[in-house]
Amino acid sequence: METTIKATNLTKSFGDFTAVDKLNFEVEKGEIFGFLGANGAGKTTAMKMLIGISKPSAGDAVVAGYQVSNQAELVKKNIGYMSQKFALYDDLNIKENIQFFGGIYGLDSKSIEVKYNRVVENLGLQDYAKQLVRSLPLGWKQKLAFSVALLHQPKIVFLDEPTGGVDPVTRRQFWELIYEAANQGTTIFVTTHYMDEAEYCDRISIMVEGEIKALDTPKVLKKEFGVSSLNDVFLKLAR
Amino acid sequence: MSLHINNISKSFKDLKAVKHISLEVKENELFGLIGPDGAGKTTLFRILASLLLPDEGSANVAGFDVIKDYKKLRKNIGYMPGKFSLYQDLTVEENLNFFATIFDTNIEENYDLIKDIYIQIEPFKKRKAGDLSGGMKQKLALSCALIHKPKVLFLDEPTTGVDPVSRKEFWDMLKKLQKKDITIFVSTPYMDEAALCDRIAFINQGEILQVDTPSAIVKNFAKEVINIRTNSIYKSLQVLGKYQYTHSNYPFGESLHYMDSRDDFDPNEIKKHLEDEGIEDVEVQLITPEIEDIFMELSRE
Numbered sequence: 001m002e003t004t005i006k007a008t009n010l011t012k013s014f015g016d017f018t019a020v021d022k023l024n025f026e027v028e029k030g031e032i033f034g035f036l037g038a039n040g041a042g043k044t045t046a047m048k049m050l051i052g053i054s055k056p057s058a059g060d061a062v063v064a065g066y067q068v069s070n071q072a073e074l075v076k077k078n079i080g081y082m083s084q085k086f087a088l089y090d091d092l093n094i095k096e097n098i099q100f101f102g103g104i105y106g107l108d109s110k111s112i113e114v115k116y117n118r119v120v121e122n123l124g125l126q127d128y129a130k131q132l133v134r135s136l137p138l139g140w141k142q143k144l145a146f147s148v149a150l151l152h153q154p155k156i157v158f159l160d161e162p163t164g165g166v167d168p169v170t171r172r173q174f175w176e177l178i179y180e181a182a183n184q185g186t187t188i189f190v191t192t193h194y195m196d197e198a199e200y201c202d203r204i205s206i207m208v209e210g211e212i213k214a215l216d217t218p219k220v221l222k223k224e225f226g227v228s229s230l231n232d233v234f235l236k237l238a239r
Numbered sequence: 240m241s242l243h244i245n246n247i248s249k250s251f252k253d254l255k256a257v258k259h260i261s262l263e264v265k266e267n268e269l270f271g272l273i274g275p276d277g278a279g280k281t282t283l284f285r286i287l288a289s290l291l292l293p294d295e296g297s298a299n300v301a302g303f304d305v306i307k308d309y310k311k312l313r314k315n316i317g318y319m320p321g322k323f324s325l326y327q328d329l330t331v332e333e334n335l336n337f338f339a340t341i342f343d344t345n346i347e348e349n350y351d352l353i354k355d356i357y358i359q360i361e362p363f364k365k366r367k368a369g370d371l372s373g374g375m376k377q378k379l380a381l382s383c384a385l386i387h388k389p390k391v392l393f394l395d396e397p398t399t400g401v402d403p404v405s406r407k408e409f410w411d412m413l414k415k416l417q418k419k420d421i422t423i424f425v426s427t428p429y430m431d432e433a434a435l436c437d438r439i440a441f442i443n444q445g446e447i448l449q450v451d452t453p454s455a456i457v458k459n460f461a462k463e464v465i466n467i468r469t470n471s472i473y474k475s476l477q478v479l480g481k482y483q484y485t486h487s488n489y490p491f492g493e494s495l496h497y498m499d500s501r502d503d504f505d506p507n508e509i510k511k512h513l514e515d516e517g518i519e520d521v522e523v524q525l526i527t528p529e530i531e532d533i534f535m536e537l538s539r540e
């Protein structure tokens with residue numbers, strides 16, 4: 001098994017507040033890893049360090065073969081990321097977004113064109129290509145943003161609450177895309193507050209106040225806590 | 240009636256976002272608006288909060304007309320938009336104070352209304368709103384919408400980004416607010432929350448498809464739902480996707496829910512089919528449909 005993420009005592013403090021406290025964990029290639037926790041537990045803060053946009057206060061992590069503390073640029077080039085808030089430019093249309101992000105990732109215009117056609121066909125968005133992203137329903141935006149995060153074929157993609165506010169039908173379609181990518185060997189690192197989605201992960205971790213308090217497959221965690229659903233595992237740990 | 244919506248329509252260029260919607264919401268009712276992304280929920284919210292003019296129709300909220308009495312209306316409602324606008328540079332406490340002040344009240348006066356939720360972010364009240372986590376911002380926005388004790392509270396997907404424990408506490412709080420004479424009109428993508436409303440309306444493509452209590456909606460649902468557990472949900476979904484009698488099949492956490500295209504069938508046939516295709520540990524069980532099953536079905540149409 002190939003390790004694609006390895007965090008060692010990864011820590012982040014803001015003043016005297018420690019948001020992420022000595023995380024130690026590994027994620028395997030092609031794994032769907034669910035990164036769960038209560039509001040304010042430190043998920044987004046940890047993710048920002050793992051993708052190289054925030055420096056650890058202490059500890060380190062190796063992501064896609066590079067160290068986040070001193071090879072942040074290489075980390076960024078080799079991963080894909082969808083943030084909790086921002087994923088695409090609202091005032092650009094679908095094509096312009098793909099051209100823009102393709103450009104950032106250093107793709108030439110010919111391969112951008114190929115990717116664009118593939119994405120639009122895959123998501124059935126042919127009729128909407130010229131529409132501003134702003135006017136698309138949230139769920140479609142999120143599916144599009146996921147495809148954009150995969151444009152440069154990263155080894156790992158980080159998804160911060162990609163299905164927050166997305167309806168039940170579209171959420172399931174989103175997870176089909178996740179499965180497809182994972183089957184092709186992409187490692188998926190995802191946060192969610194939907195416990196049915198946590199069931200779709202190979203392994204999950206649950207963070208409480210900056211620390212990982214549980215980490216295993218959904219099945220083992222339910223057994224360990226003697227409960228029948230991940231919701232109950234979460235309730236037991238988070239308060 | 241606390242909310243009286245009469246034949247409201249609204250278009251944006253050639254997109255008909257809301258089509259002839261009429262609805263009544265009773266005093267102190269907890270009313271849920273449920274529908275897929277882009278169904279027109281937010282447009283309706285904005286019309287009811289007097290922030291957007293309808294093309295036709297009329298609406299009355301807590302006794303005020305959304306067009307003629309909009310100034311009074313705004314004093315009497317609380318609105319938490321899906322994309323809220325907190326002041327990112329102000330602290331948690333300053334944000335809350337600001338909203339209290341513009342409504343001529345203060346935090347102490349209505350503290351018991353917001354306590355259950357606010358208490359979770361209060362330890363961080365000196366922190367800038369911009370430095371809060373996503374779910375913490377959501378809790379602050381809700382506190383701000385409530386601080387003036389509105390008669391009607393409009394909540395557009397208030398629990399997006401809120402963790403499962405806090406969601407439960409949040410809905411316990413909504414039930415308490417109801418008892419304090421607040422009418423609540425809420426949309427949510429979480430179907431377990433829809434089940435907690437007194438009544439819900441399903442909206443799709445700008446139209447209301449159904450309005451009733453959650454239990455009546457479940458009772459009147461015509462199709463049978465089979466819960467299936469196997470050694471591989473992923474493979475089972477693929478097998479059933481090709482099965483000739485499948486009407487629908489969707490993953491539901493660690494199991495999948497299946498509906499058959501025939502009116503009459505034996506669930507054991509499905510079990511046998513899965514086993515013939517090499518799936519193991521198959522358990523099939525007829526279950527009471529969940530609101531989520533009905534949502535999935537209505538969204539297909």
Ligand SMILES: Nc1ncnc2c1ncn2[C@@H]1O[C@H](COP(=O)(O)OP(=O)(O)OP(=O)(O)O)[C@@H](O)[C@H]1O
Nearest residue numbers: 014019039040041042043044045370371372373374
């Ligand atoms: N720049 C900052 N300054 C001060 N505190 C911060 C800063 N950024 C984050 N925090 C704090 O760190 C903690 C963790 O926040 P983070 O956004 O990582 O939580 P999260 O697990 O992603 O929560 P959610 O589920 O709500 O998105 C919170 O208490 C937050 O307020």
Ligand SMILES: [Mg+2]
Nearest residue numbers: 043044372373
């Ligand atoms: Mg977060």
